[in-house]
Amino acid sequence: MKKVLVYGLGITGISTVKTLASKGYKVYTFDKLKKEDDRLKGYDYSPISDVKKEDKFDFVVKSPGIKPDDEIVKVLEKNNEIISDIELSYRIFNNKEFLAVTGTNGKTTTTSLISHILNESGKRAIAVGNIGEGILWQMYKNEAVFVEEVSSFQLHNTKFYKPHIGIILNITPDHIDWHKSEENYIKDKLSIARNQDQKDYIIINHDDKILSKNKENFNANIYEFSTKDKISNGIYLDGDDIVLNIDEPIKLFSRNDLKIVGNHNISNAMAAVLALYLYGIDINEIVKYIKTFKAISHRLEFVTEINNVKFFDDSKATNVDSAIKALESFDKNVILIAGGYDKNIDYRPLFESSSKKIKAIILIGQTKNILKSVSEDYGIKYFIEDTMKDAVDRAFMIMKKNDIVLLSPASASWDMYKSFEERGNDFKNLVKEREPR
Structure with a gap:
């Protein structure tokens, strides 16, 4: 009987314990904050x-x-192999079908979109990874195609993990506090393709400088997507048309057919189309069902319109690049609510690309003073508030007809909230309380 330690009893840890215990492993657990968990009642x-x-x-x-330099990790790695849940899933469920999606931004939307189309076309699919219940327990309980949203944290502790179809949506600096350098972060993101060979497919963003620079390091068949250039082996945006070009160019649909907004979501949609096409779903089915997909909560989600002002919840924008993409979806007059947990990232690119669109910025959280300093450098009007309620109240004080109020924090949520979902729900509830009755 194999003896295994599960370090950390969050969503991943609970899923891991339940799965390994059910499969007959001798399971030990360690968590700094608790010894037992009610969710594990009945499991050995x-x-x-x-x-x-x-x-x-x-x-x-x-x-x-849990960071690689955690003191417990340092003790354990002297005498043990440390792996992630996705690595373990590949080892103990190697008969399961799965597609893997990574990238700094867009993972959840792309993963959900692929799962949506697979299910609508009659192929049972379950989105796993950073979505919902842990991947291992889902694989233990279900027979399905698993569409995996894979983070750099998970990829860091992989050795044999090898998706047949992998997607890298983009790579921009993020989680430097965890990885300790941008180079380490990039290395972990690219490791999704490390074990692939010529029987496999890697789908990459042609417009991403880091991915283009690393193309020669991929061993799998490379397919690309682009909103800027025509692609000879992949999919691209031509005016308003999405064109698939594998054997010959085929116009699939218009960007206006999609219910998700922004160029970044065009990229997400194109990556999903490629993955589904390579998986074997009929292209007509893909086109039919991509038009029925709606925005995911907290990802540039339209909340409401009050006094001719539209409110959007983009709480999932936990880094600068994601907030930039949200701002790119609007022309002007954006009242931006930003700030949160400090991940030691540079906020200047947010203002370099989008300062003319920002009418005012309302700052909250741990990074508010950092963002205040950068706002001053770029001459952007700012307000500093203590809570989300204060931020929403301020937005209502300064907003005018045809403005956009956008929660896109460019920071993680952990300084004020347990998750970006909790942060987004707080924003939405506060806004909806102000709706005319």
């Missing part, structure tokens, strides 16, 4: 209260959010 596992350097397990499954 042994909590431990301390970790020693002489402890030996067949492997250790680490929750993705």
Whole structure:
């Protein structure tokens, strides 16, 4: 019987314990904040209260959010192999079909879009990874195609992980506090394709400088998508038309047919189309059902319109590049609510590309003073507030007809909220309380 330690009892850890216990492994758990969890009642596992350097397990499954330089990780790695849940899923469920999606931004939308079209076309699919219940428990319970949203944290602790179809949507600086350098972050993102070969497919963003620079390092068949250039082996935007060009150019649909807005979502849609086409879904089915997909909560989600002012919740914008893409979706008069947990990233690019669109910026959270300084450098009118309620109240004070109020924080949520979902819901609830009755 294999002896395994699960470090961290979050969503990933709970999923891992339930799966391994159900498969007959001897499971030990360690969590700095708790010994047991009510979600694991009925499952056979042994909590431990301390970790020693002489402890030996067949492997250790680490929750993705725990940093590589964590003191417990440093102790465990002296004598143990440390892996992520996606690595373990590949080892113990190697008969399962899956597609993998990574990138700094757009993962959830693309993963959800692929799952939507697979299900609508009659192929059962489940979105897993950073979405909902942990990947291992979903794979244990279900027979389906698993569409995996894969983070750099998960990819960091992989060794054999090998998707037949992989997507890298984009790579821009993020999570430098976790990875310690931009180079490490890029390396972990690219590792999704590390074990692929000529039987596999890697789908990449032609417009992304980092991905273009690393094309020669991919061993799989490369397919590209672009909103700027015509692609000879992939898919591209030509005016308002999305064109698939594998054997010959075929116009598929217009960007105006989509219910999701912004050029970044055009890119997400094109990546999804390529993945589904390579998987084997009929192109007519893909086109039919891509037109029925709606925006995911907290991802440039339209909330309401009050006094001719539109409100959008983009709480999932936890980094600068994602906030830039949200701002690019609007022409002008944006009242931006930004700020949150400090991940040690540079905020200047947000203002370099979008300062003319920002009418005013309302700053909250841990990064508000950093953003205040940059706002001053770019001559942008700013307001500093303590809470989301204060920020929403300020927006209502300064907004005028035809303005856009956009929550796109360019920062993680962990300083004020447990998750970006909680932050987005707080914003939406506060806005909707102001709707005329």
